Amino acid sequence: MTDIVVPKLNANDTTYTLVEWIVPAGATVGAGDPVATVETSKAAEELPSPGDGVLHHVVAVGAECAPGAVLGRLSPSAAGRDRFPAPEPDGAADRDRFPAPEPDRPVITEPALRVMEEHGIAPSAVRALGRKVVRAADLAPLLPPGAAVPGGTDVLPGAVVPLPGTDGSADDPGSGRRLELPAAQRAVGAVVAESHRTVPAAFVAVKVPLDAAVAHAQALTRRYRRLVGVPELLIAAVGTLLATHPLCFARLVAPGVVHIPGSADVGVTIDVGKGLHVPVLRAVDTSPVRDVAAQLMAHRMTALRGTFRAADLTGATIMLALHTDDDVTHAVPVLLPGTSCALSLAGRQTELFLDAGGAVAQRTVVQLGLAYDHRILNGRDAVAFLRDLSALLQHPTDPD
Template identity: 85%
Template sequence: MPAGQRAVGAVVAESHRTVPAAFVAVKVPLDVAIGHAQALTREYRRLVGVPELLIAAIGTLLGTHPLCFAHLVEPGVVHVPDSADVGVTIDVGKGLHVPVLRAVQATPVRDLAARLMAHRMTALRGAFRAGDLTGANILLALHTDDDITHAVPVILPGTSCAVSLAGRQTEVFLDPAGAPAQRTVVQLGLAYDHRVLNGRDAVAFLRDLGNLLLQPADG
């Protein structure tokens, strides 16, 4: 196997061996976020999609959900960082990479979009440096093909949470007047270390994350 795949396998094996993981997912309406991302793409003349909005939203939750960014130092003791450093999965056919977007909580969406695109181009060239791939304190795993309904991500060793974004789904629902209507939804998932968080904490984090997609910020 290629060296990159062996490295991925080692990380996944270590995660399964050492982290008592649990998982929960919520369904989030996505039409507002899609429209907002399209408007920002036109305004900034750079690609802004739902992943970029989600990364920005994750960063804003550092203050209200600090344990989702913490790592276990020893049994019963965690370290809470002062920066949201988000690892994002990228696979363009040359192996899986998880480059890190640092200080997301202090970075505008337009700059996050530029940095994420730069990472995609680096993945195409296979030119990541070690420093690009280390230091994440939370993971965003992208599984955005439209036929993917949900995905359970791996918690990186040294982190407590991994968010997953699945594919878009179209569903029929009843609007406030009781009439049938159509909307786009997505499953947001969270794998979490049960030594640090419980299901209530995970659901609260996902609900706040979903609400931020319903009311995405400019920037």
């Protein structure tokens, strides 16, 4: 028998959820064929078969599984596979409360089943959530305000739970509520904590006149019939500086030793209300603006669908944090561990200035910031990189 083992898909999660078996039990698969989908806090990932054989399911859909756990096994023959019993999900005796999964029905975890029973939540309301796997936290929109989780052992986002040593009443001066953060936010917290713990970061920013870039982006949008904005121009400009500012894309591999990548792969922050993601735009150093715009739009659509895969979120050699609401004047990004620089683009501001003739004029400006690993770069290097980016935005060239 050959084991199908759960790989380590990211540095933040200790368990994943088996969302679906792509191939039914008893089917014959070949090496490399996708057989199952597991969900991390950030992405859904298909797992390939490690070899040829007849598939046996060891773990049931909806179960939590840790890296290194055996999800399934491959037998060289159907007879060999039939020696093993079918997997039984946790709480299988309770499945009469909600029928076994069908194509139009979700898998409901045991904590979620308990919450449904406690609050009288109908299965039809749960199906309307549109999730393949329903956890207790997913039921928060169906609970009345202030509802507490049965037993206090499974805390929902927004659920009120008495703090230790209080009776939970409004008159108790020590009362309050405890919130269970979503898995995606916990993953962000782990990355931020690791960054602050391991990277001696510094920050510098420059003010960039933006009128020429805005006009150029509008012209390219009309030409390509595809949205091109200042972020797309900035990402393309970053790619052109790999050769002249290689340390801004470097990764520290040993004390005093860095690895210079062969391509500029830019991670860009995207948050559409489903958690912060940093998908990666590949080979930006060789991509025209139109291709940069296509990549970024594809990532935005994936964020809306919530279907990022681990491969979409790994391998950045530099990061860009977008904080482009007009009332955001500056932003200090967090360095991703394994990178040396993280750019930030803030909101547009309007200011008065003296033009070349000494007359008062109006212009649009933006703050462009850079957090950098002080083990790899110094302030002079960081400012030179920002000034070159500023020049590219102030004097954009026609890509054609």
